[in-house]
Amino acid sequence: MVTIRDVAKEAGVSVATVSRVLNSTGYVKEDTRVRVMNTIQKLNYSPNEVARSLYTRESRLIGLLLPDITNPFFPQLARGIEDEVHSHGFRLILGNSDEQLEKELTYLQTFTQNHVVGMITATTSLAQKLYEGLTFPVVFLDRSSDQYPSVYADGFEGGKLAAEEIIKRGSKRITLIKGPVNVKPAQERFQGSLSVLSQSDADFYVLNTNSLAFDDAQKWAKEIFQKYPETDGIIASNDIVAAAVLHEAFRLEKSVPDDLQVIGFDDIPQSRFSFPALSTIRQPAYEMGKQAACLLMKCIKKEPLIQKQVQLPVTFIERNTTRKVEEHG
Amino acid sequence: MVTIRDVAKEAGVSVATVSRVLNSTGYVKEDTRVRVMNTIQKLNYSPNEVARSLYTRESRLIGLLLPDITNPFFPQLARGIEDEVHSHGFRLILGNSDEQLEKELTYLQTFTQNHVVGMITATTSLAQKLYEGLTFPVVFLDRSSDQYPSVYADGFEGGKLAAEEIIKRGSKRITLIKGPVNVKPAQERFQGSLSVLSQSDADFYVLNTNSLAFDDAQKWAKEIFQKYPETDGIIASNDIVAAAVLHEAFRLEKSVPDDLQVIGFDDIPQSRFSFPALSTIRQPAYEMGKQAACLLMKCIKKEPLIQKQVQLPVTFIERNTTRKVEEHG
CATH class of the missing domain: 1.10.260.40 (lambda repressor-like DNA-binding domains)
Structure with a gap:
């Protein structure tokens, strides 16, 4: 050679x-x-x-199934995964499921057909039962699983944190945006916030939504201020929805954070550039991707897993859409 | 079956x-x-x-090489490609080159080794000569090429448009941010803007930068206001850099668009949510991805290409970081 x-x-x-x-x-x-x-x-x-x-017949491919790469949270995950697997000489086949069963099945077939040596899935896994028949290891990412190795952030704790911080900073009439019912991490953070709000003395309003996408976010944002004009604190289901809320708040000439506090979820790279810069609950996306790839590498190399479930901590990132604690604490 | x-x-x-x-x-x-x-x-x-x-031995894989999926312009391209190839029953292997020759070579090998039936590259192609030895068709995306079918937006025209619009709206001391020298589309738009500015009666200052990434953008933003504090119009090399500029302008309590106009490039989905919402030159990213996939499908099916070079138009998206023409026209 x-x-x-x-x-x-x-x-x-x-x-x-x-x-x-x-x-x-x-x-x-x-x-x-x-x-x-x-x-x-x-x-x-x-x-x-x-x-x-090239001289062995071993595939060096890993399947990666995401809900939608155009949601800015997922490119971070994907880069964390790619950087890790690349350093081991492996490559990724990428699929977007759009949370649809048929696309998920199609990609499971594609991965099988191309003899991937392992797979990471960050989708809702509507076909979870079908995973049992796969001949290669699977790691769940951004989703917990009893059965499979998985890496996820503590969504329930993140939801609690968002509610605690917004209450601590003086909001009394809080809007909680409930993400899509079929997206498990969105529901976990919703439940976390709900558990704190329901035990607090704040009034709160829950807005049902069925998407975390850009194109819908502006609609929810308008809806909130029509349905609950006196709200003084909004816990958004992710940073994209929070950005749309901020935008609408400015259009209505509301003063953020003095009259209205907003907290997002994810800490996507764009959030630090919003004005005011967005306070949010950070999930360590790149690190989550890396850890999932590390787990999968261990599975592929048949090394023992010391820890099968890796739950990464979430943190409150204090920026300028929330008030300072001294002012209201 | x-x-x-x-x-x-x-x-x-x-x-x-x-x-x-x-x-x-x-x-x-x-x-x-x-x-x-x-x-x-x-x-x-x-x-x-x-x-x-599964019963044929034909691969249904297509290689996709991007500079960096965490730049929000590229997920749009990738989705356009995936949606198109998916509808033909093809799948993507994804690689990020980080504009490094070794990563590009590695992915060329991976694609060959996995018998891809075609490839789309949106990277700088430092290894352009090596592409000649490939046995499958290649389409260049976001890069023009004399030799290969290619799909790209009219960057020179976009650069001209940005300069014309900011001058038409009254800026007199303009900062032009020159993107990385090795990123061809960034240079085309730089040349476009330069051609208009150099024939105008506006003063202008060119800031050299070597990256289009988030982490560097804040640094350039600070640098501009230190080096050219009296600037009243900034043409950014992309929307990410523009977002960082806006953020810094607000920190310095500059009034946008009254004292300072800002124009971006790309129109990534986040830009409409910035405050003020970003005026920018739009590249139709999703459509560019789709068209590149269409060209590649034709190459794979050995259909004749009526048009080998597809140049898509750019448009000025007028939002709130530029003044209205009536006020200054």
């Missing part, structure tokens, strides 16, 4: 130079770079790991 | 009911749903297309 040394020799440069060209690091003269590239092509050189597995 | 009719017969329900269960559409009684699901599992039924290709 062609090695990096063969390339260096043929191109008349050092191994370090070939490495610099491959990694786009350090300075390499343009004509040297072109010569190295041409040599790589001529010798059909492919770097390390992957080249080796 | 097991068909949907076999499932219906075995479960004692109509084909329409099985279909409703599969598609999660319409009402199905819970015990019926469970019975259908159990039957699907028992008979090991898999819907249509994919099941058939």
Whole structure:
């Protein structure tokens, strides 16, 4: 097999130079770079790991099933997974389920057909029963499971935290946005908030919604201020819904956080740039992805799992859509 | 092979009911749903297309190489691609290159090794020469190419449009943020803006940057107001950078759009929720993804390409970070 040394020799440069060209690091003269590239092509050189597995018949593919990559929470998960599996020489087949059974079944078939060595699913798993028949390990991500290794954030605790923080900061007429019934983590955080609100002396209003998507969020936002105009605190089902709420609040010239506090959920990268910057409950998305990939790697390598369920902590990120505790504590 | 009719017969329900269960559409009684699901599992039924290709040896995989899925522009592209290829029974292997040659080479090998039937690349293609040796068709996305079929937005025109609109609305001391030198579409839009600014009577300042990522954007934003405090109009290299600029402008208590106008590029879904809502140059990301997938499907099916280069138009989306033309026109 062609090695990096063969390339260096043929191109008349050092191994370090070939490495610099491959990694786009350090300075390499343009004509040297072109010569190295041409040599790589001529010798059909492919770097390390992957080249080796060309000679084995082992697949290095891992299936990843997400609800919808256009929700900004999921690219973070996906990057955490990819960075981890990439370092072990594995690659991802990506599928979006849109929480539909047929798409989920189709991807299960695709993964099987392509001999994936394992799978990570962050979807609602309407076909959970079908997973029993799979011949490769499965890790659940952003979903808890008694049966399968799983990595998830403590949604119930996150929901509690959101309600506690908004009450502590003086909201008395709180709106709790209930996410879609079929999205389990959204329901867990809803239940967490509900448990705190129902034991508090705050009035509260629950708004039913059936989506966490951009295009619907503006509709919910308008609905809240029509149905409960005197609300002074809103716990949103995720940061996207919170962003839409903030936007509508400004349109109505409400003063945030003085007259209205807003708390999101997820801490997607955009939230720190909203104005005011969004206070939210942070799920460590990238870390969750990484941990799920670590669990799956262990399953694939048949190493013992010390911990089958990994629950990561959530944290309250205090920014400017909530008041300071001193003012109201 | 097991068909949907076999499932219906075995479960004692109509084909329409099985279909409703599969598609999660319409009402199905819970015990019926469970019975259908159990039957699907028992008979090991898999819907249509994919099941058939289990019996052929043809791969139904398409490689997709992106710079970084956590930049919110790319999930839109990816969804456009996936929705199109999914409807033809194809699936995606996803790779992020981080614009690094080694990662790009690794994914080219992965795609080859997994017998993909085609590939879409939205990365800078540092290994463009190596693409010549591939045995499957390649479509370039968000990058123009003389050699390969490609789909891209008119970046030069977009850059011109941004400069024209900000000048038309009264900015006189304009900051132009120059995106990374190695990202071709960023350079095209930079050149477009530059061509208009250099022929205008506005003063302008060019800020060099080497990234389009979240974590760097706040740094550029601070830098602008330190280096050119009197600037009254900023053309950002993308919406993420624009969001960071807006955030910093508010921190400095600048009035947008009265004292400072800001124009982004991309129109990512979050931009309409910023406050003020971001005026920007829209690239039709989802549509670009779909069109690239359509081109690739034609290549795979060996149909003639009527048009090898598809350039999609960009549009100015007027929101609230720019002034109205009447006020200054």
